[in-house]
Amino acid sequence: MSGREPLRLVLVAGEASGDLLGGDLARALKRQRPDLELAGITGPHMRSAGVETWFDVEALSVMGLTEVLRHLARLIRLRKNLRQRILGWPATALVTIDAPDFNLGLARQLHRRGLTTIHYVSPSVWAWRAGRIPRIARSLDLLLTLFPFEPALYRPHGLDARFVGHPLADELRAGPDRSAARTTLQTGSENPVIALLPGSREGELTRHVGLLAATARLLRRAHPAADLVMLLSGPRHAALARELAGSALEQAGVRLLSDVTRSGLAAADVAIAASGTVTLEAFLLECPLVVYYRLAPATFHLARALKLVRSQFVSLPNILCQHRLVPERLQGEATPETLLADVNAWLAQPERTRQYRQQAAKWRQRLGCQAGEQAARAVLARLGGEALSRS
Template identity: 50%
Template sequence: MNVRAPRIALVAGETSGDQLGAGLVAELRARHPGAEFAGVGGDAMRAAGVDTWHDASELAVMGLSEVLAHLPRLLRLRRALRQRIAEWKPDVFVGIDAPDFNLGLERWLKQRGVRTVHYVSPSVWAWRESRAARIGQSADRVLCLFPMEPEIYARHGVDARFVGHPLADAIALEPDRAAARAAIGVPFHAPVLAVLPGSRLGEIERMLPTFLEAAALVAREIPGLQLVIPAANADCRAAIERLLSGSRLPIPDSRLLDGQAQQAMIAADVVLLASGTAALEAMLCKRPMVVGHRIAASTYRVVKALGLLKSRFVSLPNVLAGEELIPELLQDDCTPERLAGAALQWFAQPEAVAALRPRFRALHEQLRRGASARAAEAIDEWIA
């Protein structure tokens, strides 16, 4: 009797999801050499052997106005995709992040008997924990990157597994600072401030002017300060260049990098960044940081009034530690003066920086679990 090779359908919606998908496919293929993989992905998933019916870029829209503009196309794409997946009859469907697109797709497939996995939990630890129950209506199993997440899902009767974070696997426990400085052309003994204003254009427009003012204030106190600013892509670089060239501030000696965010962080004495995955990355690079973030005032008022924010902290290093290891300056506190003051404290207190490193290393080790292999193990149970 001929036994059909296992079929795994996957949908990833942006670069980070594409990388996660590629790692997962490599691990699943090692277990099932004849398996077939198809769905939505980017270059990394194609290189891993996924038959991409659509490119991940077709899902990569951000911001309310952009989503609304693309909504009819996205809904058509999801309808066509769910039908094609159902006809292909996969053993398992894996939605990788992109919850706005994937959870609805997963729910439709689950109702028709397809095993569904959601890889990367939305931030239910931060706000709207009740989403966990609704996610369970879509996914038979949730694969979590952070250790505090499965307990939240358990309270809502949802099967969730902590698999670790791929960034923790990829970044060395002891990063090579000299090599990072050589890679980006920064003198070994120069004081360095890395500035990461975000990877979305709206975030750059909102945060970079404040960050540049803060950098100018730091430069007044730190002679010879070098400023490094990684740009996530060409559009981000153009926005950063425009804001730099239009600034009348006494900006310190600066380098604008294409990507190379990790090298910039490892090379830096202090990192100034908007909250998000960048804060986790800076923690894994063992660098002291200052988190500054603002959202629209109207949005912030709604979040506060409805009590939607459940976590004491917004930055992942503090959330994981359960205490304030790094300063978070949010909304009205996110001013150039306060950001500069917090950064200067790190420059002035090498003993505080030294005390931070073992805390960051312990958190790194907690997240360093071989995420792709553990995710594959959790999915493998359902592959015939």
């Protein structure tokens, strides 16, 4: 880039996990290019990294086909307002982070206007709606992926796609400290710890807390000395869990813990976790997993009717390893009895746990390659090369 021209990037995150990635990327960009101007849709991590907030990330935090439809008009207005602000700033490039349903549409519109468009985090095309790949390729100049198998999916379509690693693996590169984690949880060293994770969105809590409360009742009977902990993303979700199933959770002796998910997973002998990014965190922390999920019924039936799902797995540990490393229980298979049986199987098979932890350590090293720095270098190299081609 010319030294006389300001380098202005718009960063757009769509949910809390994207805010974490965006914050990591923004700090790396600032280290490599201190005069960079950053603005966009942010959460607390991006704001603390110096990204100016135009809109808050909470404005985009909706999930599922039917849920998105309810918010569609508002999301269209937001995207229009954001597009106008980007063009009026004007931005050098757009860097969207995850949230593909919103972000890739925005990227496509601005790509047609001649703006450089970069997306961080490949959509799950290997599992869901693979037909998107050609359109994604036409909408972007650069795609940064978290997993090593993803770039090959896009190269036949002419898209520059690069594996940069996963920031979560960078954070967890040293591995779990179970002793310290159990001290944080104030749990006994001899008692099994079983973690219950309902998900990070309110809709997930609504669908999952009752199931976990019923499962906890069975777990308490089977393992009277176990420390049962429900790991929640904050006090608001803890209050919602109490509202939904407080008495049942109390009767089962479940402790509700907020903002200690990482310590809880590091301390746990096994976790029952809603499918999502947290399953990767649990895997990298070497915590044996039982993965479950219940979609809103209308969303599930529509996805099945339209044949939108192609992967045989939904959880990231299984997808990475390409075999059934952890059990997956979806929709009607996610019952208290089945989840109890899966937990019992883990607790009864120490050799299985040992092998699982070996796999986790291998993937922690493979994915931990300073993702933020790699992504920032790729972004700035792309912009530098385009500046030279225009000069």
